[in-house]
Amino acid sequence: MDHRIEKRIELKAPVSRVWRALTDHHEFGEWFRVKLDGPFVPGQVSRGHITYPGYEHVKWEAVVQKMDPERLFSFTWHPYAVDPKIDYSKETPTLVEFRLEKTVTGTLLLLTESGFDKIPSDRRIEAFRMNDGGWTEQMKNIESYVAKSS
Amino acid sequence: MAAKRRAHAPVFAALGDVTRLSLVAKLCAGQPRSISQLTEGSHLTRQAITKHLRVLERAEIVHSVRAGRESLFEFDPGPLEEIRNHLDSVSEQWDQALSRLKSFVEC
Numbered sequence: 338m339d340h341r342i343e344k345r346i347e348l349k350a351p352v353s354r355v356w357r358a359l360t361d362h363h364e365f366g367e368w369f370r371v372k373l374d375g376p377f378v379p380g381q382v383s384r385g386h387i388t389y390p391g392y393e394h395v396k397w398e399a400v401v402q403k404m405d406p407e408r409l410f411s412f413t414w415h416p417y418a419v420d421p422k423i424d425y426s427k428e429t430p431t432l433v434e435f436r437l438e439k440t441v442t443g444t445l446l447l448l449t450e451s452g453f454d455k456i457p458s459d460r461r462i463e464a465f466r467m468n469d470g471g472w473t474e475q476m477k478n479i480e481s482y483v484a485k486s487s
Numbered sequence: 488m489a490a491k492r493r494a495h496a497p498v499f500a501a502l503g504d505v506t507r508l509s510l511v512a513k514l515c516a517g518q519p520r521s522i523s524q525l526t527e528g529s530h531l532t533r534q535a536i537t538k539h540l541r542v543l544e545r546a547e548i549v550h551s552v553r554a555g556r557e558s559l560f561e562f563d564p565g566p567l568e569e570i571r572n573h574l575d576s577v578s579e580q581w582d583q584a585l586s587r588l589k590s591f592v593e594c
Contacts, residue, residue, distance in 0.1 A: 342578050346585050350592040358592045368591040369584055446588075448581060453499075453574060 342450040349443040356407045359435050371397045379404050383412065402432070410435045413452075498566045501546035506531065507539050511562065514549055519559035 362373040373385035387395040399414035413430040436447040
């Protein structure tokens with residue numbers, strides 16, 4: 338099981354432009370499809386609602402963590418918490434980080450979303466990858482990991 | 488996506504323990520096993536193993552079936568597959584959002 342999402346995307350726009358698209362709440366709302374009540378402020382809750390067709394009933398709520406100009410923007414939230422019947426507040430929030438790097442052609446944007454679990458050891462998480470070998474294979478990994486650590 | 492999603496925290500919590508992971512490892516071979524079989528080769532008591540199995544059972548990672556006077560425990564891949572699917576869907580949502588961001592800043 339891969340418990341971290343990582344994306345890299347090259348944008349043909351200057352870092353300052355990308356930074357504004359990420360951190361200006363109107364601009365963020367445009368591409369993210371969310372209507373936000375107010376600007377992003379580190380340490381404060383950002384509220385609004387999704388404008389993506391079919392998900393208009395969904396509230397947006399995130400806590401802004403860091404705004405390091407033109408380098409790092411991060412917030413914690415409950416990822417795609419779309420089912421009104423589920424109490425997401427009991428789930429561990431995940432951390433979303435946007436990192437910007439200047440390139441020759443524009444900006445490299447690195448997105449990570451982490452913290453999907455509370456399993457303490459990265460190695461255990463690694464052992465839960467279900468991608469290729471199927472369960473039996475994965476469980477052999479866990480078995481040998483467990484054998485080593487007990 | 489929405490309808491099938493359930494709380495994941497209990498599943499992760501249930502797996503965050505070496506003994507329980509090793510029980511899952513034994514059970515995921517597919518063969519249902521009794522508490523005695525699962526206690527064998529471990530230095531834990533039957534009671535301790537039973538307690539761990541109940542935690543896994545509450546998270547629906549294993550379930551028990553009666554076989555005569557014994558309970559056999561069986562692995563259920565469902566909850567873990569749901570987590571996988573959930574991560575895939577979050578990942579997919581990001582792909583879409585980032586491609587909208589790209590069009591937004593490049594125009």
